[in-house]
Amino acid sequence: MSRRLRHPLVAVAVTFLLTVPWLGTFFSYGGYGTVHPGDNIGPGIAVLVAGASILGASFMLAWAAETAEKDVPRAFAIAVLAVLAVAPEYAVDALYAWQAGAGDREAANLAVANMTGANRILIGLGWSGIALYSIYRARGAADPAVEHRGGFLTDVVTLDRDLSLEIVFLLAATAVAFFVPLAGGIGIVDTVVLVGLYVTYLVVIVRGDVEELEEHGGVPAYFQRYPQLGRAAVVLGGFAFSGAIIFTAVHPFAEGLEQVGVQNGIPEFFMIQWLAPLASESPELIVVAYLVNKARTTAGFNALISSKLNQWTLLIGTLAIVYSISAGAVEALPFDSKQAAEIWITAAQSFFAIAILTNFEISTREAVGLLGLFLSQVLVEFLIIQTYAESTANDLSMLVLYAYTAVYVVLGISLFVARRESVGALFARSARTVRDAI
Numbered sequence: 001m002s003r004r005l006r007h008p009l010v011a012v013a014v015t016f017l018l019t020v021p022w023l024g025t026f027f028s029y030g031g032y033g034t035v036h037p038g039d040n041i042g043p044g045i046a047v048l049v050a051g052a053s054i055l056g057a058s059f060m061l062a063w064a065a066e067t068a069e070k071d072v073p074r075a076f077a078i079a080v081l082a083v084l085a086v087a088p089e090y091a092v093d094a095l096y097a098w099q100a101g102a103g104d105r106e107a108a109n110l111a112v113a114n115m116t117g118a119n120r121i122l123i124g125l126g127w128s129g130i131a132l133y134s135i136y137r138a139r140g141a142a143d144p145a146v147e148h149r150g151g152f153l154t155d156v157v158t159l160d161r162d163l164s165l166e167i168v169f170l171l172a173a174t175a176v177a178f179f180v181p182l183a184g185g186i187g188i189v190d191t192v193v194l195v196g197l198y199v200t201y202l203v204v205i206v207r208g209d210v211e212e213l214e215e216h217g218g219v220p221a222y223f224q225r226y227p228q229l230g231r232a233a234v235v236l237g238g239f240a241f242s243g244a245i246i247f248t249a250v251h252p253f254a255e256g257l258e259q260v261g262v263q264n265g266i267p268e269f270f271m272i273q274w275l276a277p278l279a280s281e282s283p284e285l286i287v288v289a290y291l292v293n294k295a296r297t298t299a300g301f302n303a304l305i306s307s308k309l310n311q312w313t314l315l316i317g318t319l320a321i322v323y324s325i326s327a328g329a330v331e332a333l334p335f336d337s338k339q340a341a342e343i344w345i346t347a348a349q350s351f352f353a354i355a356i357l358t359n360f361e362i363s364t365r366e367a368v369g370l371l372g373l374f375l376s377q378v379l380v381e382f383l384i385i386q387t388y389a390e391s392t393a394n395d396l397s398m399l400v401l402y403a404y405t406a407v408y409v410v411l412g413i414s415l416f417v418a419r420r421e422s423v424g425a426l427f428a429r430s431a432r433t434v435r436d437a438i
Contacts, residue, residue: 018056064238101326124374185332
C-alpha cells in the first residue's frame with residue numbers, strides 16, 4: 001500500500017485536487033473576471049480557495065519545466081516557467097494601464113506602483129529569502145550549491161556561471177530603467193528597447209545546446225521516461241493547465257488579501273503596491289522553494305533571475321503598448337514624481353543585487369543586507385503613511401526613496417569596483433555565449 005502511495009501519479013493527483021475547489025468556484029460564477037471577493041465570495045474564502053489552487057498549480061508548473069529539460073535547453077525551460085509564474089502580474093498591470101488609457105490618471109500611477117512593488121519584492125524577498133533558506137537547509141541536508149565558510153554570516157550560495165548571460169542582460173535592462181523617469185512616462189522607445197532586449201535573450205538561449213540532464217527524482221523522472229511525444233504532451237499540458245489556474249486565481253487571491261488588509265486598517269494604495277504584487281509573485285516563490293528543497297538551488301536562482309529579467313523588460317515595455325491601445329494613439333504611459341522616484345529606487349536595488357552576483361555568489365551577509373534594506377524601507381514608508389497627513393507623508397516618502405536609492409547605488413558601485421575582475425570575466429563569458437549561439 002505504501003509503495004502505491006509513493007507513486008508519482010499520486011502526487012500529481014493530490015496537487016490537482018488542490019485546484020478543484022477553485023475550478024468549481026471559477027465555473028460557478030461564469031469564468032474569468034466574474035469572481036469578486038466581497039461581492040459573490042467572501043474575502044477569506046477567496047484567499048483560502050484561490051491560494052490552495054496556486055499552490056497546486058505551482059508544483060505542476062515546476063514538474064512541467066523539469067520534465068522539459070530533457071528536450072530543450074534548461075535556461076529556455078526555466079524562462080517559460082518564469083513567464084507563466086508571473087503572468088498574473090502582467091494581467092494586473094495591464095488592467096491599470098488600460099484604465100489609464102481610458103482617462104483614469106490615478107490608474108497610471110497604480111500601474112507603475114504595482115510594477116515597481118513586484119520587482120522590488122522579487123529581489124528584496126525572493127533573492128534574499130531563497131538564499132537564506134538554501135543556506136539554512138544545507139545545514140541539515142547536502143546541497144552542492146551551498147558552501148560553508150568560517151566566520152560570521154559568511155556561508156554562500158554559489159551560482160552556475162552559465163547565469164552570466166541572464167545577469168548581463170538584466171544589467172542592461174537596469175541601465176535603461178534609470179533613464180525611463182527622465183521622459184515623464186513609459187514610451188514606445190522604452191518598449192522597443194526593453195522588449196528587444198528580452199527577445200534577443202530568448203534567441204540566444206533557444207539556440208543553445210541541451211545540457212546534460214540533471215538526475216531527477218519523483219514526478220519529473222517518471223514523466224521523462226515517457227516517449228518524446230508523451231513528454232511533449234505532459235509538458236505542454238502542464239504548462240497550459242497550471243498557467244491557466246495561476247492566471248485566473250491570483251487576482252481574486254490578491255483582491256481577497258487586499259480587502260482583509262483594508263479591513264484591518266492598512267491603506268489601500270500601500271496594499272496595491274506591496275500585498276497585491278506579493279500575491280502575484282507567490283507562484284514563482286513556491287516553485288523556487290520547491291527547487292531548493294530538491295537541492296536544485298542553481299535552477300531556483302536561475303528561475304528568480306529569469307523572472308526579474310522578464311518583469312524588468314517585458315512588463316515595463318508592454319505597459320506603454322496597452323496604454324496606447326486603450327488611448328487610441330501612440331502615447332507614453334504618464335506617472336507623477338512619486339512614481340518616478342519608485343522607478344529609480346527599483347533600478348538602484350536591481351543594480352546593487354546584480355553587483356552582488358558578479359562573482360556568482362551570494363553570502364548570508366549579502367542576503368541579510370538585501371532583505372534588511374528592503375524591509376526597512378517598506379516599514380519606514382508604512383509608518384510615515386500611518387502617521388502624517390497625505391501631503392506631508394508624500395514629501396517624506398520621496399525623501400526616503402531618494403535616500404535608499406543613493407544607498408543602493410553607492411553600495412552597487414563599491415561592489416562593481418571591488419569585483420572589477422569578476423565583472424570582466426562575466427562580460428567575457430556572456431560574449432562567448434552569444435557568439436556560440438550566433
